Amino acid sequence: MPLLMCRRAVFGYEGEAAVSALDFEVNSGDYLCVVGENGSGKSTLIKGLLKLLAPLAGSVVYGDGLQPGDIGYLPQQTPAQKDFPAGVYEVVLSGRLGSRGLRPFYSKKDKEMAIENMERLGLTSLANKCYRELSGGQQQRVLLARALCSTRRLLLLDEPVAGLDPIVTGELYSLIKQINDDMGVTVIMVSHDIHSAIKYAKTILHLRSRQAFFGSAQEYAASDIGSKFIGGDSNV
Amino acid sequence: MFDFFIEMFSYSFLARAVIVGLLVSLCASLLGVSLVLKRYSMIGDGLSHVGFGALAVATGLNAAPLAVAVPVVVMAAFLLLRLSESSKIKGDAAIALISTSSLAIGVVVISQTTGMNIDVCNYLFGSILAMSHADVALSVALATTVLVVFALFYNKIFAVTFDEQFARATGVRTGIYNMLIAFLTAITIVLGMRMMGALLISSLIIFPALTSMRTCKTFRSVTVCSAIVSVACYFVGVTLSYAAPKGLPTGASVVMVNILAFGAFCLVFLCKKLLVKKRIRAEV
Structure with missing residues (x-):
């Protein structure tokens, strides 16, 4: 049984969908990076996974004995x-x-x-x-x-490296990787930094107001949508 | 010096005012840290105006002032909290709306019943004579409750103040704790407002927190420091109001002492900053 499952889930505010067609699962020990442009529904998804936001359709299922209190959350700074x-x-x-x-x-x-x-x-x-x-x-x-x-089970990180310089960003990424490898903590991270996402994460979820890609980091780098997003990013 | 205090406390109304005032300023300073950090300072101010309206109506109806004002202000606190949380209605405008409305209702009621006399002045700026024996008993009980509840929920209040999102994600029911803070604030304001005055009571909430935030670096030290500052300022303020040759209105005199304390802490902060700068320059 996966740790966390989304089945055709739709999340949004006041009846309006912000992100839809979410169909993926996260297993124990996974390292999932959620990528996508601004406003593609990344933070909305995180709120949904935390059950702070009820799905408008579909469902989020916690498995493997995961309780809502078992999730460690790193929100964006206020x-x-x-x-x-x-x-x-x-x-x-x-x-x-x-x-x-x-x-x-x-x-x-x-x-x-x-x-x-x-x-x-x-x-x-x-x-x-x-x-x-x-x-x-x-x-x-x-x-x-x-x-x-x-x-000790699942960390949800909402853009943990936003606004940090490259050296500190690298340090934080290896720290998160270490937590994932050594402690066996499952990590779900929202990130703008697509290159580090591919380098460190095991699986990638790409959002475009809907689920555009879900699969391993290697598959993503080779895929059409992935190579375009990576290419577009390096031009900036 | 000692004789002076014995003489001062031989007036039973003064002793009552000091007991209730110290408890209320303690409650207000503890809650104030959370309110100021949550950007809820204006709620405190709005509530005191609602309290004025409620007191005026209570006087008009010949009802016990606290028995009317406490539930009304608690309800207003929940309402204001809801308004400031919903993004559609602008919270600050809603607070201004509610506070001026209550002020107007209060003035209309007073003018039709007792007439615009010395009472209005007492409500607005406070009176040291406001506390009757029954009031003191109720005030002490309520203030003690506020203190105990605050101590029991201190850790949760910290978490909800620092990072509501995180607290909610880890299963803390933040809505309840926000309501708890609003509830305790409402009670504190009603208890203190007749002595401090409707226009001045919110200073008890805001000043000590801001003062101690100049120099303290942790939530615990800010809380402890603002409690001490608040109690000390109240005591000095009351003593001054008694000792001044012409007598000073208690509320205003307490606020004046708070202003001085705030200035002093700002000065300490500035000096510290200058010293650090000097040391860095010396090292370079």
Whole structure:
């Protein structure tokens, strides 16, 4: 049973479809990159997969015992966060909240997990720093650590490298790859960076307000739509 | 000095005002951090105007002021929250609409019942004489509830304030916590508004949070710092209002102290920045 399945799913807002004809599955340990132009429905799909948005038609099925709380999510940054006084440790620890239910305070195990994830992503020395004073790459690593605190199974990343310089982008990609390989965490990532997507991801989902391609990264590079998108991108 | 405070607290109305005021400013400062960061500051201001309308109607009907104002303002808080969340109606315009409407209703009701007298002035700018014995009991109970609920849900309030999307994705029911924040804010505003005045009460929510954000770097330190700043400013403000030769309106005097605290923290922040710059220049 796949971890996550979309069956002829349509997602949109207020009855209007933003992305349709979604028919794909994600297995445990997969690394799926969602690509497509602006407004092709990538972020809408992510909201749908998180069940923050009910499908207008079709269905999203979680399999293999996956619960909604088992998904680690790395959202796009909001403007409010840019001047938010929050410590790195506070942010990472808040990833444990979903598993707390109604219990008000964090347990010792939650705190250990937060510390462990900060170590894994090289954030230990920043633990007491203020989130807003970090560089963009460091901020994304903090959010990644928080996402890892909420799951060991599936990470949903919404444009994690947006606005980062090439070196930091490369570092973040290899970090995500490492998480996928070493920890066996399934990764679904939305990305504008088509070259890195092909380099790192196992499977590609191309959206054009509908599902235009779904298959392995090699197949995608060889396909008509894939080579066009890659070619078009390198001209920019 | 000691004698001065003994004399001050020998007036029972002053002792009552200080007890309730300290609790309310504590509640307001804790909630304020979340409200300011969520860009909900204007909701606090809007609610105080709704509170004015509710108090005026309660006086007109000869009803207990808190018993009328608390439910009305809580309802208004939910309404304002809904309005600011829906993107179709512009939230800030809706708040302005509701607050001016309540103000107008309040003034009309007062002019038809008790007449435009000293009462209106007291409602708008606050009066230290506002707290009766029954009010104090209710206020202390409600304020304690607000504090306990805030402490229990502190972690969730942080998560919902910092990143609602993420919190929702991991299964936290953010809608409920937004409503909780609005609910607690409404109660705090009603409790504080007769002493601070409808026009001034929102400063208790906004000032301490902004002040402590000048220098503090984590959510916890901002929360603790704004609680301390708020309580200290209230106490100094009340003392000044009592000690001033001609007497000062409590609300205005508390806000003045808050302004000074804000200025002082800004100055500290600037000095820190200059020092860091100097050190970097020295190292280069």
